[in-house]
Amino acid sequence: RDIVRGNVDVRWDSIKGLENAKRLLKEAVVMPIKYPQYFTGLLSPWKGILLFGPPGTGKTLLAKAVATECNTTFFNISASTIVSKYRGDSEKLVRMLFDLARHYAPSTIFLDEIDAIISQRGEANSEHEASRRLKTELLIQMDGLMQANDLVFVLAATNIPWELDAAMLRRLEKRILVPLPDAEARRAMLEELLPTSMGDVPYDDMVESTDGYSGSDVRLVCKEAAMRPLRRLMEELERNEAAGLESQDLEMGPVTKEDAMVALTTTRPSALVHAGRYEKFDNDFGSR
Secondary structure, rough: OOOOOOOOOOOOHHHOOOHHHHHHHHHHHHHHHHHHHHHHHHHOOOEEEEEEOOOOHHHHHHHHHHHHHHHOOEEEEEEHHOOOOOOOHHHHHHHHHHHHHHHHEEEEEEOOOHOOEOOOOOOOOOOHEEEEEEHHHHHHHHHHHHOOOOOEEEEEEEEHHHHHHHHEEEOOOOEEOOOOOHHHHHHHHHHOOOOHHHHHHOOOHHHHHOOOOOOOHHHHHHHHHHHHHHHHHHHHHHHHHHOOOOOOOOOOOOOOOHHHHHHHOOOOOOOOOOHHHHHHHHHHHHHO
């Protein structure tokens, strides 16, 4: 019950930018489900898709949009879902997951932070036997999907794709970079989160200053800017309360240009740490 979800209600239009990633996902998952008659033989759909990129860029949202647009059963899986402390249980859980996905086909298995489940084998001397068995079972089940005609897709997301096992990379045939938002996407986010009705928002300055910010970072900037009028209102409410005055008719003021600039200085980008490595991985292994 915790895994199977119905309509997760995330549309393509609700994700700003990322046009190339959307195009590749539609080609790999959405179209084969809507028009299966065209995807046969050599053109059979890709069963494994990897979404990689900096944190906060919308990888999980893209996976949910795929499930919504295709109206598929969505299995949202993390390491805690399939790892058990009992010997042999993890492998059974993996097999049960894929059996369930076939039963509820068309379905999407979303493996979030897949690097926590299947990092490179044999890299660390401390790798436990149970961890190796779990990885092997996952690889076997992925192979079974690729050889079958069931409409079961595996979407995986990671912030560190270079840590993945080479055998898993082979099974994740489509590898899609989810980059930081460009200027147009950042402006669309700002206009949606801080509409003109909230005050005098300096969109041009904010778009320029948020270069290198992820979508999650941009949202935090908008939240911080929107909080500043609320803080001023709370201070006034506290003063009135201390003076014994009524405060029922007070309204929150607009967001000013100064509020936006202060929000930018107090919210820094979080996704620039490995920017060069994502580009290199995309050049070496990414899909176009």
